[in-house]
Amino acid sequence: MADAGTPGQGPLVGVRVVELAGIGPGPFAAMLLADLGADVVRVDRPDGTGLAIDPEYDITNRNKRSVIVDLKSEDGPDLVLDLVDRADILIEGYRPGVAERLGVGPETCHARNPRLVYGRMTGWGQQGPLAGRAGHDIAYLAPTGTLGMIGSPDEPPAVPANLVGDYAGGSLYLVVGVLAALHHARATGTGQVVDAAIVDGAAHLATMIHGMLAAGRWQDRRAANLLDGGCPFYGTYETADGGYMAVGALEQQFYEEFVDLLGIRDRAPARKDVARWGELREMVAARFKARTRDEWTAVFEGSDACVAPVLSLREAPHHPHLAARGTFTDFGGITQPAPAPRFSATRTSLRSGPAQPGADTAAVARDWDIPGLLKDDG
Numbered sequence: 001m002a003d004a005g006t007p008g009q010g011p012l013v014g015v016r017v018v019e020l021a022g023i024g025p026g027p028f029a030a031m032l033l034a035d036l037g038a039d040v041v042r043v044d045r046p047d048g049t050g051l052a053i054d055p056e057y058d059i060t061n062r063n064k065r066s067v068i069v070d071l072k073s074e075d076g077p078d079l080v081l082d083l084v085d086r087a088d089i090l091i092e093g094y095r096p097g098v099a100e101r102l103g104v105g106p107e108t109c110h111a112r113n114p115r116l117v118y119g120r121m122t123g124w125g126q127q128g129p130l131a132g133r134a135g136h137d138i139a140y141l142a143p144t145g146t147l148g149m150i151g152s153p154d155e156p157p158a159v160p161a162n163l164v165g166d167y168a169g170g171s172l173y174l175v176v177g178v179l180a181a182l183h184h185a186r187a188t189g190t191g192q193v194v195d196a197a198i199v200d201g202a203a204h205l206a207t208m209i210h211g212m213l214a215a216g217r218w219q220d221r222r223a224a225n226l227l228d229g230g231c232p233f234y235g236t237y238e239t240a241d242g243g244y245m246a247v248g249a250l251e252q253q254f255y256e257e258f259v260d261l262l263g264i265r266d267r268a269p270a271r272k273d274v275a276r277w278g279e280l281r282e283m284v285a286a287r288f289k290a291r292t293r294d295e296w297t298a299v300f301e302g303s304d305a306c307v308a309p310v311l312s313l314r315e316a317p318h319h320p321h322l323a324a325r326g327t328f329t330d331f332g333g334i335t336q337p338a339p340a341p342r343f344s345a346t347r348t349s350l351r352s353g354p355a356q357p358g359a360d361t362a363a364v365a366r367d368w369d370i371p372g373l374l375k376d377d378g
Contacts, residue, residue: 010035015037
């Protein structure tokens with residue numbers, strides 16, 4: 001095993017991961033493991049799979065290596081099982097039963113490598129009435145109650161891209177699960193299956209809200225609560241130039257600084273006067289409409305009023321704080337988020353751009369000692 005403290009490679013140096021190619025939360029979870037230093041080998045299909053963009057720009061495949069294996073060919077499953085023999089973790093995102101039909105299901109893999117952590121990423125999970133059904137982020141998010149919380153009360157629920165379902169409720173829970181199972185496998189010598197379902201993770205994200213609901217401190221409707229846009233000092237406001245400012249002045253001391261800098265301190269109602277929240281919202285909205293986003297950004301600069309400009313994807317890398325921290329980085333001609341989180345002793349880094357399908361076959365065959373991959377190449 002490589003030195004776990006090697007600078008620039010991350011805390012998972014020496015961990016080997018097999019990723020059976022898919023789209024969405026599986027590849028993102030594998031990217032997280034790769035960013036943390038794991039040697040991730042993505043098993044691509046001969047006919048290609050992935051986002052409908054040039055593979056050069058699919059940065060969820062950064063820090064990985066790729067081989068091409070046809071799992072439907074006679075020797076395809078055996079080649080994947082040869083990788084499994086040498087792996088710590090496998091990630092797949094097929095519908096339930098597909099991996100088994102392809103000959104690389106958990107039972108077959110564990111027969112070859114009992115220590116393997118077998119990570120399964122699906123929307124509905126491995127069991128339940130909908131387990132075999134197709135779906136995408138928004139359909140998984142909808143029945144959990146989480147989607148219904150987001151947006152204005154007089155409009156349909158807002159769509160949070162595919163961030164809350166696929167990546168927060170899916171990828172992040174899969175990564176937590178496989179790393180926990182890896183810890184167990186190294187302590188006991190026994191691997192296991194991690195069933196990561198987006199419906200489970202998306203529901204789990206709302207744990208605090210369910211507690212507040214039970215306590216009578218959360219109304220089960222949109223924009224009626226402290227954290228969902230119902231509160232006039234926790235939300236977004238349009239500026240004179242069509243930009244937006246985000247306000248999160250929840251605590252009393254932050255609220256006082258907010259109304260002071262906004263210029264409404266002498267007429268703003270008390271923070272807890274819920275009956276006057278509508279009046280306060282109109283007052284705040286009118287003030288923000290009087291100046292541009294950049295002007296308000298300057299007003300609140302250096303304060304504890306908890307106010308920030310709402311930036312676009314292209315603007316975000318240039319924000320002074322994010323630029324100072326290196327939150328974004330340029331690699332291979334693509335501006336992209338840097339690996340996160342950060343480690344004091346085992347730095348992470350971008351080591352390579354998006355893995356191109358099959359480009360690493362020879363290197364993986366050598367490093368993982370699987371000469372059969374070369375016979376199947378191309």
